[in-house]
Amino acid sequence: MKVLIATDKPFAKVAVDGIRKEIEAAGFELALLEKYTEKQQLLDAVADANAIIIRSDIIDAEVIAAAKQLKIVVRAGAGYDNVDLEAATAAGVCVMNTPGQNSNAVAELVFGLLVFAVRNFYNGTSGTELMGKKLGIHAYGNVGRNVARIAKGFGMELYAFDAFCPAEVIEKDGVKAVSSVEELYSVSDIVSLHIPATAETKQSINAALLGRMPKGAVLVNTARKEVINETEILEFMESRPDFKYVTDIVPGNDAEMKEKVGGRYFTTPKKMGAQTAEANINAGIAAAKQIVDFIKNGSERFRVNK
Known part of the structure; x- marks a missing residue:
């Protein structure tokens, strides 16, 4: 089971470490795509991913189509309008957010x-x-x-x-x-x-x-x-x-x-609401825990698509 962190704006190192701990403790593999500059890099990275953790990254129909093994996308944060929910539902992909963490x-x-x-x-x-x-x-x-x-x-x-x-x-x-x-x-x-x-x-x-x-x-x-x-x-x-x-x-x-x-x-020069060390860590680790719970137990508590 491969979990991809795809973040144009990366998580803090301590957050990535926390995510890795949760993912690897469950017996899953963690992959990182940080500070990517072209969409093709994201399309390539999702090709064999079973789960994706994102921040403000765009997961549209093209990305979902490229991710043939994808089961779940978790947006580390409350908003999720950067994910094409209809395309995800059509592909049988669960989309979640992490409400309250930021x-x-x-x-x-x-x-x-x-x-x-x-x-x-x-x-x-x-x-x-x-x-x-x-x-x-x-x-x-x-x-x-x-x-x-x-x-x-x-x-x-x-x-x-x-x-x-x-x-x-x-x-x-x-x-x-x-x-x-x-x-x-x-x-x-x-x-x-x-x-x-x-x-x-x-x-x-x-x-x-x-x-x-x-x-x-x-x-x-x-x-x-x-x-x-x-x-x-x-x-x-x-x-x-x-x-x-x-x-x-x-x-x-x-x-x-x-x-x-x-x-x-x-x-502000860019969106700053969740730009604190605490929020960064909380949302990332919550996303990891939700993926593990979904894969192992079928939990869809924070699902946002139909």
Whole structure:
């Protein structure tokens, strides 16, 4: 049984060591493809793999077709829109994610970005404080719950909307559940995005929604690039000089954003949410354990395709 780690952005060595320990203890072989520069290298590497561990790497129909022995793909992280689920299902391949392993890392980044934003990007001018501000959490999953936990320490008022999470689950954490996306944006000084990129959510964060937010509002996006209507957010920010946008996902119109609203907009050079030593290790080892459990016991606990 051959398990391939295919990572354009490699795991830390300690994470690879932990993965290797789990895989080899199960009697499986581990192979590494790191920092590859061409898709053909990935196609060649998957040819005899039975299982693949990835990060943000693209596993599309071509990759799945090249992996004739493939049984399972595990995305070390929460999001899995970089895997073609339909192609995997058609080929009889199980796809899993590792929910919760990166959640604290992403949540801490949210507050790193927020403090930076409300202090006017440390430009020497007087900013504002997070204490007493109304924070809207858009999607109350693992990351959203960690955001709520940290926000309490800042003394913020917490609101959340999640179409799939019962209100009583949200409210038992001391967070006010609202009944619609529109209500969340209307009531919140700050909104933190944690929605996945789906047919329903893509480009859903638009001018009409952001226009509901009060003066001095901040949007922080550590979720997905695709959920933002990038054309509209730029136009909106030009019309609302009080509004700030911070993200760890470089927009397609980054250069134009910097040129036109640069004093109120910030993006990290690449996606940073899971870029901590702890998250790197946790997600990688969780992926290895899930592969072993799937191969040996048939466990599909974290399966995300049908």
